Amino acid sequence: MTTTGVDGFALLDEIWRTVTPEAARRMLIAAVRAFAEKGYHATTTRDIASLAGMSPAAVYIHYRSKEELLFNISLVGHETSLALLAGIEGDDAVERLKNAVSAFAGWHAAFHTTARVVQYELSALSAEHHERVAELRRQIEQRMRSYLEDGVAEGVFDVPDVKGATLAVLSLCIDVARWYQPGGKRTPDEIGALYADLVLRMVRPAT
Amino acid sequence: MTTTGVDGFALLDEIWRTVTPEAARRMLIAAVRAFAEKGYHATTTRDIASLAGMSPAAVYIHYRSKEELLFNISLVGHETSLALLAGIEGDDAVERLKNAVSAFAGWHAAFHTTARVVQYELSALSAEHHERVAELRRQIEQRMRSYLEDGVAEGVFDVPDVKGATLAVLSLCIDVARWYQPGGKRTPDEIGALYADLVLRMVRPAT
DNA sequence: GTCTATAGAAGGATAGAC
């Protein structure tokens, strides 16, 4: 089976399990893998079809174009990570920020294949599709900012520049998708824990 | 003039001024702009030639291939940022880390056009060329780690996981190239200062 | 729905004149 193994491809099934029919899902997962590895423009429709074990023409049975394939991936990927960030729980602002950073950074490691397409292929989207995902990205930013603002309001965080700190925290988590490799020393959970610790140190008052 | 203006293109001349003859430099700068904006694979040799104000065939007068153009950009870009990081001065470990982060993050903002190609087009390099720049990237990591290690040795930093913190700090600076836009609210210097402050907060002892 | 075959366009790189 091409979508399982130690390289994290097993997790692709988890994100894309709602896509039907099965051939459309196989094609989408093949596209995610190819786009993540070589980039959207370096990937040919033949690459995708071949990875999915089908003929070059089979791509167009379920998708109108290569770009529509990318848009599907980008949209669902953004919706998934936004839902993750919006569903953070915790008793106080410290715990909520910790959980948010841990989850968001960890997601970019565990689902690095999807995350790479989500974060680094935005410019390949059509203008209309780009605007659709840009709206989701604004919501992601708002969520993360609210976790910082809560702590400032409660007086448990010391953050001189909340907008700048939000930018930095998101940036830190997103960039995990660029450098993470499944064979490395750290698991996604460990990366989440490391980053949550670093961010909490960043916002803690001097006392 | 195509290489000046408020959008940061003036700074391209600064990095590439040693490239001669002038037509080769114009072609290289055109390639940097095109690669940064659309990505290596989405850029055609005709795009590059057109931006440089020359014919499609003119690309091959000074460069053997499109990939060689990319390699030139990537090599010089890596060497420049490594030299910057290696030349950091400061009286103590705190000041050196502050200056290092400020300079490295600021470089990725000021020279975001070049930095984008440097950081996000590695996979388009040939295997041999990729190895050449990978060595430079290892040196960059070592430099940043040494600034953290110095502070730990002096007892002025509290960093439980130096390797992990190095990764995070580099990651933070590098990702500036992805999100930075010249029209934004912050200047490269301000981003450098913001990030230096955030990193120093991250490593400061609890007291 | 899936295939084979292919149309039609575009891209990297070269030939040869100037």
Add this chain to the structure above:
DNA sequence: GTCTATCCTTCTATAGAC
């Protein structure tokens, strides 16, 4: 060194059989 013209390959997408 630079241009015009073009070769040859590869690509996205479609046509039409099964």
